[in-house]
Amino acid sequence: MNSPIEVDFPDIRRWAAGNVGLPYVWSFPGADAGAHLCITALVHGNEVCGAIALDRLLPAFVSGGVRPHRGRVSFVFANVDAYLCFDRACPLASRALDQDFNRLWDAETLDGPRESRELTRARALRPFYDTVDHLLDLHSMTLPAPPIALAGTTDKGLALARALGMPRDILVDTGHAAGRRLRDYAAFADPDSPKSALLIECGQHWEAAVGDYATECAWRFLEHFDAVARPAGAARLEPPPAPERIIDITEVITVAPSGFVWARPVAGLETISQAGTVIATNGGKPVSTPHDEAILVMPALDAKPGTTAVRIGRARTHPS
Ligand SMILES: [Zn+2]
Structure with a gap:
């Protein structure tokens, strides 16, 4: 049986235009030179937490109320077409349209002959992701469980997970036999590159707190790189005081x-x-x-x- 759907799904079509020539991709330059930070939502179409977080953060960036101090801050809604198919009667079906968007991220697949709606979107986003220095990829889980950070296998991935201070549980993992994840794409998984990525599973897909958790992770990611100051009125979520577990x-x-x-x-x-x-x-x-x-x-x-x-x-x- 599916878990109850306790969250509202934001209407993200207001973000369709983007501002860099790619639908649903928004990017904001900082005052000084620095790293390009990117927060990605909806790699899986039914994992609404990242969409909630971006839908909350974006208005302040678009209005100019929040500007990066340095570098660049970007927001990507990835598999939007899958998200827009969400059906409460069949809520697991909109994870993907044709195939898992998070199993495509190696050059062989991206350059190869296969075709799917996910591959089309991945190929369109690839040059953009090539410019990203640090990625936060927001996900959620089918079964209820405490949030988990997926750090990959590099020391830099683990360091980024620990620096955010939440979730408590940090997974050191290689991913899946079925294909490479975005968080492991190219330089993100290269131990010799300074680029890094972190995937966070923010809880069960549709539990009431999942959007708040994703929003907190997003702010912490931006604050960790000293990219922006969180607005005075923005909510702040304290992690449980339990020690981290790797x-x-x-x-x-x-x-x-x-x-x-x-x-x-x-x-x-x-x-x-x-x-x-x-x-x-x-x-x-x-x-x-x-x-x-x-x-x-x-x-x-x-x-x-x-x-x-x-x-x-x-x-x-x-x-x-
Ligand atoms: Zn996911």
């Missing part, structure tokens, strides 16, 4: 051609204490936890063959 992914379970079935109910960020606990069958074979204190990260319901069913991780005892 989770290293130890196994990614990709759904076999003949399908994946959970052996028990599961929850996002659930910890299973005993190694060898059978949690599912994949292609008819049992899937068991590979070690004690196994953390289930974003278990998927009804995952299709070739996509990720779940990632299993372990908390780092000594953050480094």
